[in-house]
């Protein structure tokens with residue numbers, strides 16, 4: 001019988017694979033110096049540019065990194081990403097590490113499973129995202145007006161980022177569970193506060209934006225040492241979700257006894273309850289979606305206002321679009337669809353600041369990626385079973401050969417027909433804010449509708465949006481990526497619209 005090595009050599013020959021370019025470590029095989037550089041870049045909030053620099057330095061769109069004897073791959077080649085996410089979907093796992101780490105606090109749900117279990121979850125939640133549900137604007141209106149009441153209108157400085165997080169949580173919980181956390185209300189529950197703190201902790205225990213001594217060392221240690229506080233926080237998260245579920249089960253049974261008509265609005269939890277009353281299943285699906293829904297949409301809004309406050313011409317063109325198409329009316333679904341420039345702004349924000357800037361997949365069997373092998377990078381590359389491939393929307397979205405020499409510049413008009421020098425942008429797999437293939441973000445429409453609605457309402461209310469922060473945008477990576485400095489602005493009431 002052939003040895004693993006002989007089998008792999010034959011496989012490589014058969015598929016015409018050539019070796020990829022490799023990151024050069026001063027300590028080959030172990031790659032300890034590379035590890036330190038990675039941890040340093042991470043704790044200094046510049047890991048994205050570290051990866052990007054590593055690839056551009058070698059003119060590579062796929063690279064091998066050898067760390068502790070294992071080879072990891074890094075790619076910003078759209079064809080490779082398409083292979084993993086779509087054309088060879090069943091060959092790639094979301095990775096043992098993600099499933100283990102995330103399911104510890106989220107349980108098994110759509111985000112943390114694969115294969116048949118994932119398909120079951122995905123089928124279960126799909127109806128929730130149908131267009132008719134997304135277009136229920138009363139929820140958006142209620143919570144957005146609550147948000148507006150929390151923003152000072154005299155131009156004093158406010159960081160919108162935490163408010164957007166509260167908003168996204170309030171909207172997501174109402175949409176998914178039929179009741180809101182109402183954390184934008186000044187008198188909201190202590191339980192809600194505790195839940196939020198614990199939910200945040202569980203997502204990335206080592207993340208902190210406070211300057212700390214020995215930060216790199218602490219990040220390294222926290223990767224290897226057990227975290228006792230984590231257990232406590234997981235319990236807070238689970239108890240909070242169970243409480244909502246239990247009270248929904250109780251109110252459901254009392255509703256059916258009193259034979260009142262079922263609520264007309266689709267509530268995710270109600271729908272789930274008609275299929276299972278297993279608390280663990282209910283809680284897991286609930287938390288999986290909550291994780292996917294909250295910080296993502298909040299980061300998008302925060303990044304959009306960050307950019308709008310620094311690009312007065314963009315802001316003013318957006319205001320004109322809103323004035324001419326909606327005026328001061330409450331936006332409808334059709335209105336939002338017609339706001340082409342707003343849509344270009346949301347796209348451009350996600351191009352430069354993708355909320356999931358890097359992700360990874362793990363090979364379930366010996367396989368290949370189409371590009372990255374050989375000196376010109378045009379040959380396939382061999383990836384052994386268990387091989388980990390990180391793919392980087394952040395780097396793809398800033399490739400000058402795809403987006404032009406101004407790839408680093410915020411320029412929404414590049415997404416408008418007939419406005420940019422080159423042909424209209426159709427980047428395909430080179431633009432991936434919501435991922436692609438069977439696991440494409442199921443909440444994409446929901447997120448874009450919510451974000452558009454909030455932008456319009458805020459600009460209809462506030463005539464002035466001024467940046468109060470001169471720092472450049474820097475990454476803060478938890479499960480998602482958001483701006484480290486938040487979104488500090490001064491807003492003034494008045495109809496500039």
Ligand code: HEM
Nearest residue numbers: 110292293296297300355356433434435439441442443447
């Ligand atoms: C701007 C906002 C959002 C962005 C950028 C975003 C991005 C993404 C990305 C990149 C993935 C793929 C992750 C992977 O495969 O590893 C994903 C998956 C997912 N998203 Fe979103 N998302 C956003 C908002 C939402 C919202 C609002 C919801 C729900 C209300 C949602 C629900 C989900 C779910 C359930 C998955 C898992 C899908 C699956 O694995 O089958 N997302 N999202």
